[in-house]
Amino acid sequence: MKDLKLDDIRNQLIRQEETLIFSLIERAQFKFNEPIYLDAEIPIPGFEGCFCDYLLYETEKVHAKVRRYTSPDEEPFFTDLPDIVLPAVAYNVPLIPNAINVNADIMALYKDQILKQICQPGDCGNYGSSATCDVICLQALSKRIHYGKFVAEAKFQADEETYTALINARDAKGIEECLINKAVEAKVLARVESKATTYGQEPGEENPEFKVNPQAIAQIYEDYIIPLTIKVEVDYLLQRLDS
């Protein structure tokens, strides 16, 4: 297994902040548009779920064919996906084999909480555009949060002794305490708010109106993204010595 450097992973996570903030700002152009999240509200022949789920599922089918979910840093939201049509890639995967996938949690938080914090309430009728943005937001959130597997592996490699003892004791709480670094978290939150401030305004305006409240984006990190990432890290470490 390849050695993982925590610094490389942090740089990846920092770059993913842009992707995530850009995608949330894009979604916030449109109102909440509730009908796209209500099952069967927009009737789709042969599909029982909501319009947002349908567009995500159809997109995942396309991306599955071009190998997206064979990559160790991608997890699909749907399970019933077609086989790849391209030759397989031999990844040098720096993780233990695992089936950790918290996308159901991500989807629930996105629809119930995150959207309401970034979008204006109401209905602007731009259902297709909104759902297209949703797909990009959900994929960015999923990638960011499942990157916790790499963080966990790097932290394990950096301190095998401590983690091995905790894992063997099945001490999830102890693992979590070991993983959490409040100083790093505070830096992430400050950086995210600063980026959201910069990217969410028109340059040169004197009293900029933010496209999304920058504190709301930092809050989404604090309340959902970081805790779910920690959950992925703990789940991964609990399985770390199984194989």
Add this chain to the structure above:
Amino acid sequence: MKDLKLDDIRNQLIRQEETLIFSLIERAQFKFNEPIYLDAEIPIPGFEGCFCDYLLYETEKVHAKVRRYTSPDEEPFFTDLPDIVLPAVAYNVPLIPNAINVNADIMALYKDQILKQICQPGDCGNYGSSATCDVICLQALSKRIHYGKFVAEAKFQADEETYTALINARDAKGIEECLINKAVEAKVLARVESKATTYGQEPGEENPEFKVNPQAIAQIYEDYIIPLTIKVEVDYLLQRLDS
């Protein structure tokens, strides 16, 4: 036909600058990755073109089903697309019926020029991620450029007499001269460069390394986006009195 206000359209175009700049910055994370633009270089069963085209085509098939191309401000790159699966929307289309579609030009400029101006040369192997970004860039470019139809209709409504005379004389050059406003263009280019400067750097860094050279993005506007938009406007006006 609905009255079009040039100010509303300009605000739409200004908002689309973000979408476009964000999407180009996202693509620039990855190197040029030439194999995804070479026909048959990556073998795809049942598809003759390049990998980028395949992903775009498959994505357009999904979006066609959810009505994307029934919207008056969307034009597909491919013609052989499935029918909509949702009930049709009755748009109050403020344009004359037209079949103007410059996506072939956009695709050629994107692959031959724009990518080389925003991406580092070479191959980083992230083919799927790069092509996913390409799809978003191409869709954003296409929407922005075809918005010229709305600009042209608004300008026509604002000065029917002048344009009617030029259209009846089939004076494409005269129409173009009437449409071009160098002062507005200069403002667009300055604003785009300012946005690209703001969005393309990490906030708080002393000597920021830009993710994409901001002048390159302004240059893409000047060399490709604005001229193609003018082409759409002229083409639209030449057909304006046909129906």
